[in-house]
Amino acid sequence: DGGITQSxxxxxxxxxxxxxxxxxxxxxxxxxxxxxxxxxxxxxxxxYSQIVNDFQKGDIAEGYSVSREKKESFPLTVTxxxxxxxxxxxxxxxxxxxxxxxxxxGSRLTVL
Amino acid sequence: xxxxxxPEDQVNVAEGNPLTVxxxxxxxxxxxxxxxxxxxxxxxxxxxxxxxxxxxxxGSYGFEAEFNKSQTSFxxxxxxxxxxxxxxxxxxxxxxxxxNDMRFGAGTRLTVKP
Numbered sequence: 001d002g003g004i005t006q007s008x009x010x011x012x013x014x015x016x017x018x019x020x021x022x023x024x025x026x027x028x029x030x031x032x033x034x035x036x037x038x039x040x041x042x043x044x045x046x047x048y049s050q051i052v053n054d055f056q057k058g059d060i061a062e063g064y065s066v067s068r069e070k071k072e073s074f075p076l077t078v079t080x081x082x083x084x085x086x087x088x089x090x091x092x093x094x095x096x097x098x099x100x101x102x103x104x105x106g107s108r109l110t111v112l
Numbered sequence: 113x114x115x116x117x118x119p120e121d122q123v124n125v126a127e128g129n130p131l132t133v134x135x136x137x138x139x140x141x142x143x144x145x146x147x148x149x150x151x152x153x154x155x156x157x158x159x160x161x162x163x164x165x166x167x168x169x170x171g172s173y174g175f176e177a178e179f180n181k182s183q184t185s186f187x188x189x190x191x192x193x194x195x196x197x198x199x200x201x202x203x204x205x206x207x208x209x210x211x212n213d214m215r216f217g218a219g220t221r222l223t224v225k226p
Binding site: 004006031033035040041042043045048050056088090092094098100101102103104105106108 | 116121144146148153154155156157158161163202208211212213214216217218219
């Protein structure tokens with residue numbers, strides 16, 4: 001089936017550790033996005049990529065890093081520099097300029 | 113930069129009654145407007161969008177929304193609510209001149225009671 005796969009669904013991390021969240025898509029979409037969701041704040045853009053080997057910072061990129069080596073994959077690394085990493089992370093893709101975003105099922109990160 | 117306001121954190125309706133979830137937006141140019149729904153611990157699902165044309169847009173699961181340029185609003189509506197409509201709803205806006213800057217509202221939690 002076509003879609004966006006995020007893994008892991010749930011992740012626990014100790015303070016000071018880096019973690020990488022996976023996002024894989026088989027929709028053949030060029031643009032991919034990472035959002036962070038916190039209760040009562042809606043979604044905030046972390047990073048986006050319009051094409052392979054290119055990505056741009058969003059509003060809250062500090063403490064995060066990404067790569068886009070393949071069209072299908074856009075992993076997000078939450079580094080130890082992120083002060084408050086506990087959140088729900090959503091990956092999305094977009095096909096056309098006027099099109100809606102397609103979302104994965106999300107990854108919930110909890111820092112212990 | 114564009115922005116979205118969802119003035120109600122919570123909307124409660126009885127099953128069978130009409131529902132409205134409000135959204136107002138701000139953009140410098142012409143907007144692309146979207147509604148999404150989220151169930152607990154799930155990703156967002158697309159409901160409908162306004163790009164151009166008819167101001168009344170029909171979407172999934174019987175939902176519709178009306179684009180009102182003078183009031184800069186894009187309220188989500190459904191004639192008859194179902195208990196299964198209970199979820200978190202997000203309005204989003206994108207300026208047609210910036211494809212990568214989609215702004216989301218804070219969300220409105222809809223509860224439909226039997």
